């Protein structure tokens with residue numbers, strides 16, 4: 693199978709500083725890059741900005757206007773409780789887990805000035821397929837990153853074991869819901885570095901009707 697990624701050639705560390713160039717819509721999309729949650733520092737969005745960012749994120753295509761998603765903000769005062777939850781989830785799987793691993797997992801709960809958990813909340817047995825509702829929730833996730841950048845912050849979308857561990861999902865989700873991702877928002881403390889991007893020749897084709 694053909695490799696589907698290609699390195700973005702010619703991008704040096706110096707040019708890397710041009711990532712997330714919001715001087716125009718096009719330059720933004722040409723240079724958009726997520727931040728690294730562990731490298732995110734203050735300032736992050738204040739309460740009003742965060743509300744506005746979530747409202748922008750919700751301006752997303754949604755077949756049937758079902759709004760099959762919701763946002764849960766994890767405030768500063770709840771980060772320690774989230775860390776405890778992450779630790780409990782890890783211990784559920786491995787009661788003998790090493791302290792170093794526990795600390796690494798718990799640290800995630802404290803990353804970045806702002807943390808929003810996006811919940812996929814599809815309506816079952818509806819004429820709009822659950823798949824489409826989940827796609828809408830995913831689109832909201834992407835828009836949430838764009839919205840953070842529109843406010844001159846960086847964002848990152850992370851799942852990991854903590855999005856699937858029963859102890860965690862029970863604390864965030866109602867029946868039939870899933871964690872679509874943890875969205876960390878803040879300011880980058882280190883230069884962002886471009887990552888591999890898809891080889892467009894490998895993923896773009898022109899449709900032809902099937903031959904008999």
Ligand SMILES: Cc1cc2nc3c(=O)[nH]c(=O)nc-3n(C[C@H](O)[C@H](O)[C@H](O)COP(=O)(O)O)c2cc1C
Pocket residue numbers: 724725726727848849850851852853872873887
């Ligand atoms: C649904 C979803 C879940 C992800 N979960 C993780 C994760 O758990 N760990 C990780 O390192 N990256 C994860 N990523 C990828 C990150 O977003 C990653 O930083 C990515 O390289 C950012 O690329 P970008 O700069 O094009 O936004 C996830 C992405 C998506 C869409």
